Amino acid sequence: GIQVEQSPPDLILQEGANSTLRCNFSDSVNNLQWFHQNPWGQLINLFYIPSGTKQNGRLSATTVATERYSLLYISSSQTTDSGVYFCAVERYSGAGSYQLTFGKGTKLSVIP
Amino acid sequence: GAGVSQSPSNKVTEKGKDVELRCDPISGHTALYWYRQSLGQGLEFLIYFQGNSAPDKSGLPSDRFSAERTGGSVSTLTIQRTQQEDSAVYLCASSLAAGSSYNEQFFGPGTRLTVL
Numbered sequence: 001g002i003q004v005e006q007s008p009p010d011l012i013l014q015e016g017a018n019s020t021l022r023c024n025f026s027d028s029v030n031n032l033q034w035f036h037q038n039p040w041g042q043l044i045n046l047f048y049i050p051s052g053t054k055q056n057g058r059l060s061a062t063t064v065a066t067e068r069y070s071l072l073y074i075s076s077s078q079t080t081d082s083g084v085y086f087c088a089v090e091r092y093s094g095a096g097s098y099q100l101t102f103g104k105g106t107k108l109s110v111i112p
Numbered sequence: 113g114a115g116v117s118q119s120p121s122n123k124v125t126e127k128g129k130d131v132e133l134r135c136d137p138i139s140g141h142t143a144l145y146w147y148r149q150s151l152g153q154g155l156e157f158l159i160y161f162q163g164n165s166a167p168d169k170s171g172l173p174s175d176r177f178s179a180e181r182t183g184g185s186v187s188t189l190t191i192q193r194t195q196q197e198d199s200a201v202y203l204c205a206s207s208l209a210a211g212s213s214y215n216e217q218f219f220g221p222g223t224r225l226t227v228l
Contacts, residue, residue: 031213097143099145
């Protein structure tokens with residue numbers, strides 16, 4: 001199956017700092033999603049981005065499908081950004097579904 | 113409600129008992145997915161529904177696991193004769209339409225299952 005690798009696994013930032021999270025995947029995909037899992041376990045949708053660049057406030061994401069990677073940028077980080085960031089890729093399973101395959105996540109801690 | 117809901121939020125059961133987990137998808141979403149999240153395995157796919165049919169059950173770990181969906185809406189995941197390795201958070205997601213640019217998946221808050 002497809003492999004999804006995220007880096008770094010852990011990241012500690014001072015409040016106000018910027019960061020870049022990376023997601024590499026081993027094969028072509030239909031689409032890609034970035035999620036933030038908050039401390040209560042809820043997965044919050046950040047971006048649905050098969051290619052190109054999208055921005056939402058202090059967050060932006062870029063997917064380069066031909067090179068099989070995606071980047072998530074966090075600018076001017078805040079303590080509320082803490083949590084685990086997951087990249088998930090969507091592929092047709094061959095059995096009728098387009099399920100997501102997740103990376104192991106990047107655990108971000110933003111300290112005041 | 114506006115989002116995906118799941119119940120119960122927490123379930124503690126004894127080994128060997130059966131459990132049922134419920135998911136209410138976003139209204140109008142035809143595709144529904146079950147995943148589970150455990151410390152050792154991360155987030156992994158279990159089963160996919162399109163309407164009331166389950167064309168992809170490839171992620172179910174054993175025949176003790178089954179699921180159904182009725183009325184193209186509510187889904188129930190059943191685990192029979194629970195084992196300690198079934199302890200995990202079970203997540204449900206729904207999307208407008210699989211296989212299209214409308215397959216953005218939205219997740220519920222999960223059910224934390226603990227098997228003693």
